Amino acid sequence: MPARIWVDADACPGVIKEVIFRAATRTGTQATLVANHAMRVPASPFIRFLQVASGFDVADNEIVRRAEAGDLVITSDIPLAAEAIDKGAEALSPRGELYAEGNIRDRLNMRDFMETLRASGVQTGGPSALSQSDRKAFADQLDRWLTRRAATSNAR
Numbered sequence: 195m196p197a198r199i200w201v202d203a204d205a206c207p208g209v210i211k212e213v214i215f216r217a218a219t220r221t222g223t224q225a226t227l228v229a230n231h232a233m234r235v236p237a238s239p240f241i242r243f244l245q246v247a248s249g250f251d252v253a254d255n256e257i258v259r260r261a262e263a264g265d266l267v268i269t270s271d272i273p274l275a276a277e278a279i280d281k282g283a284e285a286l287s288p289r290g291e292l293y294a295e296g297n298i299r300d301r302l303n304m305r306d307f308m309e310t311l312r313a314s315g316v317q318t319g320g321p322s323a324l325s326q327s328d329r330k331a332f333a334d335q336l337d338r339w340l341t342r343r344a345a346t347s348n349a350r
Contacts, residue, residue, distance in 0.1 A: 196224065197343050200257045200283075202269035203227035203243075207324050210288040213333050214268065215241055221340050226260075228253045264346075266339050272301050284339065289324065290331025 201214060211227070218225035218240045226242040227235060230253050235243045246252045254274040261267055263282025269275055275285035275293040285293040293301065 197264040197266065197346075198262075199223060199225040200261050200265060200267045200278075201225060201227040202253060202257060202267070202271055202274060203229040203233060204231070204253055205270060206268065207288055209324065209329055210268070210332055213329070213336065217333075217336055217340060221344065223340060223343070228257050264343075266336075275301070286332070286335050286339070288332055289328040290333075290335045292335050 199214065199218060201211070203211070206227075214225050215236050215238070217223070219236075219238050222240060224240055224242070226244055227233065228244045228246060230246050230248045232245055233243060235241045244256065246256050254269075254271060254277075257267055257269075257274065258277045258281065261278050261281055261283045265278075265283040267275065267278035267283050267285045268288065269278075269285060270287050270289070272293075275287075276299075278285045279293060279295055287293065
């Protein structure tokens with residue numbers, strides 16, 4: 195089965211979704227957005243929307259259940275990225291950071307550390323606004339993944 199893109203769509207910025215829509219349509223790659231609230235997606239045979247029930251990690255769990263080795267999971271959720279990598283999928287943040295076996299454990303540890311700080315009352319602030327360089331980094335990483343996918347498909 196060809197590799198697919200799974201999008202943790204609840205928190206994915208609109209501009210990143212647009213990049214995904216264009217890339218999926220351009221390359222004929224199946225992209226599925228998973229969220230617990232309705233959202234519009236373009237009419238395309240390559241773009242799907244899957245609405246799941248509301249609840250903590252329901253969308254994440256559905257992505258993990260459906261993702262397969264070789265797929266790409268787009269998320270800013272570090273635990274979801276780690277689970278996807280454990281299944282043999284790749285994971286990419288909307289800011290263009292490619293998560294891999296070599297860096298995901300460090301990212302999980304940092305996330306847990308920051309969560310502990312916040313729980314103890316330390317104000318850590320949130321992430322900065324998505325910048326133009328973040329968008330470019332995402333588009334570049336997505337393009338690299340799509341290129342590798344096409345090369346792998348052509349080699350078969």
